[in-house]
Amino acid sequence: MSEQQTATATKTVVFDIHRQDTATSSPYVERFEVPYRPNMNVISALMEIRRNPVNAKGEKTTPINWDMNCLEEVCGACSMVINGRPRQSCTALVDQLTQPIKLEPMRTFPVVRDLVVDREFMFDSLKRIKAWVPIDGTYDLGEGPRMPERKRQWAYELSKCMTCGVCLEACPNVNDKTNFMGPALMSQVRLFNAHPTGAMNKDERLATVMGDGGITECGNSQNCVVACPKGIPLTTSIGAIGRATTIQMFKNFFGSDHQVD
């Protein structure tokens, strides 16, 4: 073993992990010291703890539960609150974090166990806003209208949303006192309403976000756009939905007979 490797092998990384054994049991903090390796991320440290589940006091404990899947920040599963800020643990590099590194579950969502949360609220909301392009029929509907290439490039940015829940965690208005669906969902309404085929149902999506937990719960703290790991222009989407719902409201109120276009 070279001199440098010996030096790094003795270095440790300290983690304070907020744990919870079941969905209903009370949370507690457990400290871990993990041997340092160059370029390690939070997930590799959690894997190290899983391999050798001993806490900083030297007591044997249960391995940490957390969610992960793609490990390249496109699936959103490994989101957690790291040093106070929600983000993906796969791209949270230990070298860039202040120690002790504090890991907490995103408590905006129901905690399942340790760092695992249930993001079903977001998936249900996606169903509520009809976050899809309806193409099914009893016969071949043929090709849909073409989408201009420049519009497609713009829409691609909005489509990067991975429903990770970070913007909901950062938002002061997503909590158990409100039903706010969250910034990501407002942006998804904009995405699907911008699609030439999706736009055929745009009044239905707008009706949903003008209802319970919709656009009106936004208080413009604009944390979402700062927190979004994919750099999605969430506040611009919220502004756009604000404008679209204003127009829709006047259409509804003054009784226009064409609700879609």
Next chain:
Amino acid sequence: MSKETDFFLRRLHSLLGVIPVGLFVAQHLVINHFATRGEEAFNTASNFMGNLPFVFFLEWFIIYIPLMFHAFYGVYIAFSAKYNVGHYSTFRNWMFTLQRFTGVFLVIFIAWHVYETRIQKALGTEVDFNMMVDILSNPFMLVFYILGVVSATFHLANGLWSFCVTWGIAQSPRSQKIVSYITIVIFLILSVIGIQALLAFV
């Protein structure tokens, strides 16, 4: 209250904050500014406003009812947020927090202000220059009134910004930034007008 009506109530809350409540606040501060021209000028202006035709109707429909709706629905909004400026210390998150903080403070301030002036008038006390001199001779009340005026101008100016965003007038980050600058200027101008008037009574 059905959750489906939230959209309309919240938009009404946003609209009423500007028209008529915001306009009334601006008008009130401008009329107060007569105090800088002396006792007589202030009393003349105050009498003119207090003796407008249909004053009872104007007070209830332009001030009390919209203001009470804006205040009570606003308190509900303020207490339904989970504040996190500690983790997100951005300008907008501070504005979000201060908007709610000043809103709740203004409910207290305005309740006290209305009790001390309008309700006393209804009970037979004369509302004039000397009444304000009396009130503001107490340094604690002077600070309370200055905080009240600055909270009101802040809440109005920042409220104009969120009005523009909520209704979809300012959508892009650039337009929202321009509206921010405009509302900061409005805040500064109205604050100077309001504080100058208060200091004229001291």
